[in-house]
Amino acid sequence: MRSWSIGAIGLAGLAAIVGASYSSPEALLAVGVLTAVGVGIGWPHFLGIPARKTLAVLIGLPGVGSAIGATYLPAPGFLDWTPSFMAAGVMAVFVMQLIRGTGQAQRLESTLGSCAGVMLSCLGAGWIACFRFNGVREMLLVAAISAAIALLAGLIRWPDRVVAPLGVIGAGLAGPLAGLVFSDIAVLPAVIVGVVVGAVLVSFRRLVILRGESLSFAAALGMGLGPVAAVGSLAYFIDKLLIF
Structure with missing residues (x-):
């Protein structure tokens, strides 16, 4: 698949998240679980590392647990279980690599990338x-x-030195505009969210360019959903720090 498919998958993931937020908490949980599963399946394919099926389980399951915890834990500790699931997942990856034994192909890359x-x-x-x-x-x-604007900028087939600033600036402008139209969020937090989200997403675009190979659907799925998943926590912590 071509690199633009990654942006399309990311936009579809964002649309699913927004749509589920207007439906029910259970629908948002389902999208969160599917996103974690998609990252688990696709990330090892993007990295091109061995033992992909096992690593898909080790990567996806902690994300599923984190989504369940964020749905049902009482306020304000929505993400209290997330560090524990991260630690458990990282330990499981290390144990898996120990079981594989020394001398295995791409052992270091597999360990770091899976973490x-x-x-x-x-x-x-x-x-x-x-x-x-x-x-x-x-x-x-x-x-x-903001993430959608950055992803749309990433679809433009221009040099990265042009697309990267364009994505960050576009997301930074989209944040306050969205805040003014859809809410009463102050301009500063909205700008910060937009700029941070844009910077993260254009950084992942750079990873795709550096890989420089045609992607399978699974690889595009993992790379499309991975950065979208990451910016959710960024938005939450910025919301928590700057608004309340």
């Missing part, structure tokens, strides 16, 4: 926490719209 995948999978629970934090969809919408 990063565990973190991305678990950070997706931030979208659920962001929704539950103040009981409205304000920051969730601002973050999702």
Whole structure:
């Protein structure tokens, strides 16, 4: 698949998150679980590392647990279980690599890359926490719209030195505009959310460019959903620090 498919998958994931937030907490949980599963399945394929089926389980399950915890834990500790799931996932990856034994192909790359995948999978629970934090969809919408602008900028087939600033600036402008239209969020927090979200997403675009190979659907799925999952927790913590 071509690199633009990653952006399309990311946009579809964002649309599913926003749509589920207008439906029910259970629907948002289902999207969170599917996102974690998608990251678990796709991330090892993107990295091109061995033992992909086993690593898919080790990466996806902590994210599923984090999403469940963010849905049902009482306020304000929506993400209290997330660090524990991250730690458990990282330990499981190390144990798995020990079982594989020394001398195995791409052992270091597999370990480090899988640990990063565990973190991305678990950070997706931030979208659920962001929704539950103040009981409205304000920051969730601002973050999702900013992320969508950055992903759309990433679809432009221009040099990265042009697309990267464009994505960050576009997301930074989209944040306050979305805040003014859809909520009463102050300009400063909305700008910060937009800029941070844009910077994260254009950084992941750079990873795709550096890989420089045609992607399978599974690889595009993991790379499309991974950064989308990450920006959910960013939006939640910025919301928590700057608004309340």
